[in-house]
């Protein structure tokens with residue numbers, strides 16, 4: 001647990017920040033082809049990290065303004081550097097569980113790959129919705145580590161992925177939160193909640209996804225937890241290595257890999273949500 005009171009499973013090493021950048025760039029069209037904010041809209045991006053999504057959002061909605069918050073100062077510094085050419089994004093250190101903004105400050109809220117790291121995504125949603133004006137939208141995008149499909153399937157790869165799931169749960173996160181977005185947003189009182197699964201499917205005909213997602217995002221994320229998983233006694237080093245090899249095997253000409261993200265949008269009703 002660090003001084004923010006969070007035990008954030010991916011950590012803040014340059015390699016982890018760079019992986020988020022690869023992920024954002026590779027998935028930009030899949031996740032954001034329909035993310036547009038109108039001129040003059042004021043948008044809160046919660047848990048912006050190193051600004052990997054911010055760049056995409058701010059470029060796609062150049063006449064909206066983005067207030068981007070994160071608990072981690074070094075990630076915010078990277079985000080500020082990355083966004084120097086953009087004049088519609090500002091970065092503030094803040095905790096999404098207790099935001100320094102009055103009620104109904106924002107026209108829209110955007111949160112991506114953050115709820116999965118929170119012990120209480122429900123109370124964080126309440127706080128985010130408090131800052132959202134009635135009629136404004138909240139967009140949440142999350143992954144789901146239970147959604148992996150591999151060909152050929154590999155027991156050791158599944159064991160390695162299961163270690164990532166255990167580590168994230170040990171840090172009080174929920175790595176399978178994607179499938180829960182509908183009930184979470186509905187229970188938070190948002191109306192017109194609409195959830196879409198967005199599947200990344202990679203085979204040899206999609207070399208950009210094979211490299212950008214299977215190798216540089218998903219396999220890199222799993223490879224990163226080898227020491228933690230072995231130290232915890234959940235898997236042997238040999239099995240873990242076999243698992244990583246199994247993930248790479250899916251990227252050969254006769255292989256295939258799929259992972260599903262979930263994108264949810266809900267509207268804050270006129271009356272207080274709950």
Ligand SMILES: C[S@@+](CC[C@H](N)C(=O)[O-])C[C@H]1O[C@@H](n2cnc3c(N)ncnc32)[C@H](O)[C@@H]1O
Nearest residue numbers: 020047048049052070071072095096112113114
């Ligand atoms: C997986 S990263 C995602 C970053 C960014 N949204 C992206 O997609 O590249 C999760 C981010 O959430 C931030 N975070 C976790 N808990 C937070 C909290 N309670 N308040 C603000 N930020 C938080 C972490 O510091 C980290 O930067």
